[in-house]
Amino acid sequence: MRLPVWKRKSMLTQAIAQQSPELMQNAARRDVFIRLMEQYEPALRRLASAYAAQQADREDLFQDIAVGLWQAIPSFRGDASERTWLYRIAHNVAITSSTRQRTRGRKEEPMPEAFDAPSAAISSEQEVLLAEKRALLLDGIRGLSALDRQIALLHLEGLNHAQIEEISGMSQSAIASRLSRLRDKLKDIILKSGRASHAQ
Amino acid sequence: MHNNDELRELWCSQPVPAATSTEELVKLVQARTEKFDRQIRNRNLRECIAAAAVTLIFGAMAYRVDDHFSRIGFTLIAATGLWIIFFLLRYGRASAPPDPGLDLDGYRRALVAKYDRQIWLLKSVKYWYLLPLWLGLALANIGGLRYQAHHGGLGWFSFLAPAIYTAGFAFVWWLNEVKGVGQLRTERSRVLFLTADSGNQA
Numbered sequence: 001m002r003l004p005v006w007k008r009k010s011m012l013t014q015a016i017a018q019q020s021p022e023l024m025q026n027a028a029r030r031d032v033f034i035r036l037m038e039q040y041e042p043a044l045r046r047l048a049s050a051y052a053a054q055q056a057d058r059e060d061l062f063q064d065i066a067v068g069l070w071q072a073i074p075s076f077r078g079d080a081s082e083r084t085w086l087y088r089i090a091h092n093v094a095i096t097s098s099t100r101q102r103t104r105g106r107k108e109e110p111m112p113e114a115f116d117a118p119s120a121a122i123s124s125e126q127e128v129l130l131a132e133k134r135a136l137l138l139d140g141i142r143g144l145s146a147l148d149r150q151i152a153l154l155h156l157e158g159l160n161h162a163q164i165e166e167i168s169g170m171s172q173s174a175i176a177s178r179l180s181r182l183r184d185k186l187k188d189i190i191l192k193s194g195r196a197s198h199a200q
Numbered sequence: 201m202h203n204n205d206e207l208r209e210l211w212c213s214q215p216v217p218a219a220t221s222t223e224e225l226v227k228l229v230q231a232r233t234e235k236f237d238r239q240i241r242n243r244n245l246r247e248c249i250a251a252a253a254v255t256l257i258f259g260a261m262a263y264r265v266d267d268h269f270s271r272i273g274f275t276l277i278a279a280t281g282l283w284i285i286f287f288l289l290r291y292g293r294a295s296a297p298p299d300p301g302l303d304l305d306g307y308r309r310a311l312v313a314k315y316d317r318q319i320w321l322l323k324s325v326k327y328w329y330l331l332p333l334w335l336g337l338a339l340a341n342i343g344g345l346r347y348q349a350h351h352g353g354l355g356w357f358s359f360l361a362p363a364i365y366t367a368g369f370a371f372v373w374w375l376n377e378v379k380g381v382g383q384l385r386t387e388r389s390r391v392l393f394l395t396a397d398s399g400n401q402a
Contacts (some may be wrong), residue, residue, distance in 0.1 A: 033229070034222045045216040059217075063228065068300050070229040075301065085301055092300040092307045099311075099390045130213070137210055145303060146394040156211040169303030184208060 018032040027074045036069060036086060043157055044090055049092040050153055052139045061097050068093040087159070091150050091167070098146075133190055140189040144182070151175060152182045222236050255281030258336070270343025277336035280329075287328055291321065308395040316387040322384065325376045334380050338362065 048061040068089050076085060141152055147168065154164045161172040161179075168175070203298035255278045298310030341362050348354045 030226055033226060037220075037222050037225055042216050044212050046233065048214075063232070066225055067229045067232050070226075070233065071297075072299070072301055075299070080301075088303065088307075089300040091304070092298075092302065095304075095307070095391070096297075096311065098394060099387050112236065130210070133210055134214055136295065137207070138214070150304060155206050156209065164256055167303065169305050183207065 006014050025074070029070070032069055032073050036053055037066070040083075040086060046157070047090050047094065047153060049138060050149060051098055053142065061094060064097050065090045065093045081163070084159070084163050087154060087157075088167045091153075095146055100112075136190045139185060140186045146176065148182055150177055152186065155182075158195075244288055247288055251266070251281040251284040251288070253281075254278070255285075260311060265343070267343035267347060269346065270340045273339030273341070273343060274337045276335075276339060277333060280332040283332065284329060285395060304395060308391060311391050315384055315391070319381050319384050322376045322380045326373055330369050330373055334366070335364055 014158050044065055045058070046063055048058045048065065052058045069086065072085075072089050076082075080088070141149055144152060149169075150168055151164055151170070154167060159167075161175050164170070164175050165172050170178070258274045258281065260277035262271050262278060265271050265274060298307055298314055300307065302310060345354065345358055348358055
């Protein structure tokens with residue numbers, strides 16, 4: 001008697017799982033890793049840009065984060081949400097990397113052009129202004145302490161206070177007051193520099 | 201002028217490099233993880249083979265030599281070879297990195313503890329590695345000097361070998377305890393500096 005395709009597939013998966021649980025674990029780990037990367041790669045690259053000024057360092061840091069995630073996947077128990085767990089790992093790896101980072105003696109390189117180009121409706125003057133503001137914001141964030149930087153980045157990535165609490169270990173009230181101060185500081189940096197460039 | 205959404209928009213509008221092929225990324229992380237494991241395994245294997253060779257060679261010399269001082273010295277060196285193998289197998293494995301899934305304060309404490317352990321390991325090299333080997337060589341050398349003195353062959357050149365290996369040992373001590381520990385202390389201070397206020401969060 002011929003079994004239906006779905007039945008045969010599930011029997012095959014069971015047989016593989018019984019014979020080689022390690023193989024199954026590796027396959028599952030690979031699937032989780034690929035899914036996480038597809039979902040969070042742009043956010044992780046933005047995070048790397050907040051810790052490393054040079055393009056080569058940013059790429060190294062991104063790879064370090066990817067390795068950190070790969071190694072941490074088997075120990076993920078689901079106590080925290082996947083997103084907060086991922087950001088914890090990324091920030092902690094970034095701190096370790098910053099500790100070991102050697103000065104490469106190169107000038108800061110701007111972020112490469114976006115793969116999704118900005119809307120054509122935006123005039124070139126506006127584009128220049130926007131790029132300038134982005135650079136100022138990035139500089140402002142890089143100048144923050146590790147904890148402030150972590151909180152600011154998580155907030156900018158759209159995480160709420162409860163999620164930031166899970167990642168940083170700070171209370172939500174402390175996060176709220178710190179965020180208010182940080183937002184003011186970052187706005188000030190952008191506004192002051194904007195005024196200075198207009199005055200020139 | 202800038203509300204939260206504007207800052208967020210500004211942040212998220214950053215151009216980022218084109219997405220890496222996930223297949224390539226998987227290959228890359230697997231290669232990097234395997235390379236690291238292989239490096240540690242090979243380093244330990246090399247050191248164990250060298251220590252085993254030291255044990256065999258100096259054990260044979262201890263068996264064949266007549267002078268008591270030399271015999272004790274060679275035996276001590278051979279025993280140190282075995283001790284080094286034990287120490288490498290017991291403590292020489294790459295310590296597991298701190299769990300990056302911890303919150304910032306927990307991660308900082310784990311990272312600092314890791315640095316403290318590495319500093320302790322490097323600072324202890326003089327006791328478990330250098331001192332027994334140097335003592336063994338010194339004792340064996342005393343035996344040699346006694347033999348030379350007895351047969352009238354003692355001269356300034358007799359002290360050349362002890363001077364050279366003592367200088368060599370001093371250099372290894374400096375590499376570990378001054379250079380290595382200094383570098384680790386710098387990294388440890390940097391961790392504390394980078395995470396300065398994570399220890400006293402509200």
